[in-house]
Amino acid sequence: MNYSSKLLENAVNELARLPGIGRKTALRLALHLIRQEAQNVESFSKAILAMRNEIKRCNTCHNISDNEVCDICSNQKRDQSLVCVVQDIRDVMAIENTNQYTGLYHVLGGIISPIDGIGPDDLKIESLINKVAEGYIKEVILALPTTIEGDTTNFYLSRKLSDYSLALSTIARGIAIGDDIEFTDEITLGRSIINRVPFSEKG
Amino acid sequence: MNYSSKLLENAVNELARLPGIGRKTALRLALHLIRQEAQNVESFSKAILAMRNEIKRCNTCHNISDNEVCDICSNQKRDQSLVCVVQDIRDVMAIENTNQYTGLYHVLGGIISPIDGIGPDDLKIESLINKVAEGYIKEVILALPTTIEGDTTNFYLSRKLSDYSLALSTIARGIAIGDDIEFTDEITLGRSIINRVPFSEKG
Numbered sequence: 505m506n507y508s509s510k511l512l513e514n515a516v517n518e519l520a521r522l523p524g525i526g527r528k529t530a531l532r533l534a535l536h537l538i539r540q541e542a543q544n545v546e547s548f549s550k551a552i553l554a555m556r557n558e559i560k561r562c563n564t565c566h567n568i569s570d571n572e573v574c575d576i577c578s579n580q581k582r583d584q585s586l587v588c589v590v591q592d593i594r595d596v597m598a599i600e601n602t603n604q605y606t607g608l609y610h611v612l613g614g615i616i617s618p619i620d621g622i623g624p625d626d627l628k629i630e631s632l633i634n635k636v637a638e639g640y641i642k643e644v645i646l647a648l649p650t651t652i653e654g655d656t657t658n659f660y661l662s663r664k665l666s667d668y669s670l671a672l673s674t675i676a677r678g679i680a681i682g683d684d685i686e687f688t689d690e691i692t693l694g695r696s697i698i699n700r701v702p703f704s705e706k707g
Numbered sequence: 708m709n710y711s712s713k714l715l716e717n718a719v720n721e722l723a724r725l726p727g728i729g730r731k732t733a734l735r736l737a738l739h740l741i742r743q744e745a746q747n748v749e750s751f752s753k754a755i756l757a758m759r760n761e762i763k764r765c766n767t768c769h770n771i772s773d774n775e776v777c778d779i780c781s782n783q784k785r786d787q788s789l790v791c792v793v794q795d796i797r798d799v800m801a802i803e804n805t806n807q808y809t810g811l812y813h814v815l816g817g818i819i820s821p822i823d824g825i826g827p828d829d830l831k832i833e834s835l836i837n838k839v840a841e842g843y844i845k846e847v848i849l850a851l852p853t854t855i856e857g858d859t860t861n862f863y864l865s866r867k868l869s870d871y872s873l874a875l876s877t878i879a880r881g882i883a884i885g886d887d888i889e890f891t892d893e894i895t896l897g898r899s900i901i902n903r904v905p906f907s908e909k910g
Binding site: 505506507508509510511512514515517518519521522523524525529531532533534535536537538540542544545546547548549550551552553554555556557558559567568569570574575576593594596597600601 | 708709710711712713714715717718720721722724725726727728732734735736737738739740741743745747748749750751752753754755756757758759760761762770771772773777778779796797799800803804
């Protein structure tokens with residue numbers, strides 16, 4: 505491609521390094537940025553740099569945070585005896601958006617996946633065990649993906665946590681609200697029958 | 708959305724302002740950037756800022772350039788008597804990529820479109836007329852889109868240029884190389900018959 509400008513070419517190369525952004529899209533984004541006010545492009549550029557250089561990981565739950573301890577862990581109104589184990593910070597956001605959970609989180613930073621070379625030592629498992637060993641935690645909820653890797657990680661964690669007296673649970677799997685029963689895959693449908701819950705008028 | 712970090716939220720907001728990037732994609736890009744080396748994110752950020760602040764428009768053809776006069780206009784090996792009029796700098800890149808054109812360009816910066824409020828005065832038409840008035844240009848090729856707006860602009864330019872003795876042409880429209888005749892729309896097929904060219908073994 506002939507860019508007629510080294511500055512444009514550099515910017516396109518950088519944008520095209522982003523995941524899911526090809527060279528044509530990168531060019532469209534670059535030409536869009538050229539047309540913007542200088543101060544807008546400066547705040548764009550600064551926001552990204554500040555995020556990369558100043559963002560921290562929470563000391564206790566490993567969630568992304570602006571401080572050493574994140575807002576969730578430091579919130580005394582939350583149930584400090586309940587910990588939900590998730591793969592990624594995006595899962596924290598998704599659960600927070602439900603407004604249904606008032607406990608704390610623990611972000612593993614991945615799941616055990618031998619095919620990708622990810623073993624237990626690559627994940628934040630030791631700090632979870634240490635947290636549990638302090639004795640304040642009454643329940644650990646496993647909210648990992650329903651894949652072989654997720655199941656492996658669940659199994660590994662359940663073995664590691666079996667020495668401590670606490671309740672261990674996983675989030676409910678079943679038919680999504682609004683979904684038709686006839687179109688549900690048989691594994692999900694089968695599990696939703698096995699794990700049926702007592703009828704309640706609240707739904 | 709609960710971002711658990713103001714720095715992350717700012718970066719996502721900025722990324723989501725880019726055309727075609729929604730909030731979910733912006734979050735994915737932001738998390739990707741957090742995982743990159745600090746120096747890579749710095750060069751990303753710098754390249755975009757440098758492009759916005761230092762890029763110029765060529766004085767004569769209005770193409771994007773690092774200098775006052777672009778590499779194409781200042782290249783004495785190119786045919787200075789031939790000018791191809793295009794809508795956008797992306798069209799310059801596309802034609803340059805063919806390696807078939809050795810003349811100069813003139814980037815209008817748009818086409819006449821009353822519905823979008825774009826009139827002749829919003830485009831770089833006057834500087835084209837001034838360039839032609841100098842008397843060195845022998846042919847002007849119109850390479851604008853085949854839309855009502857493109858045709859309007861072609862007509863407007865042809866009237867403006869009719870006072871000068873020069874050849875005026877448009878790029879050939881026809882069936883793309885490799886396309887099937889039976890699947891070509893009737894307007895293109897009709898035009899390709901009217902504008903048929905003498906058979907040559909070179910194709």
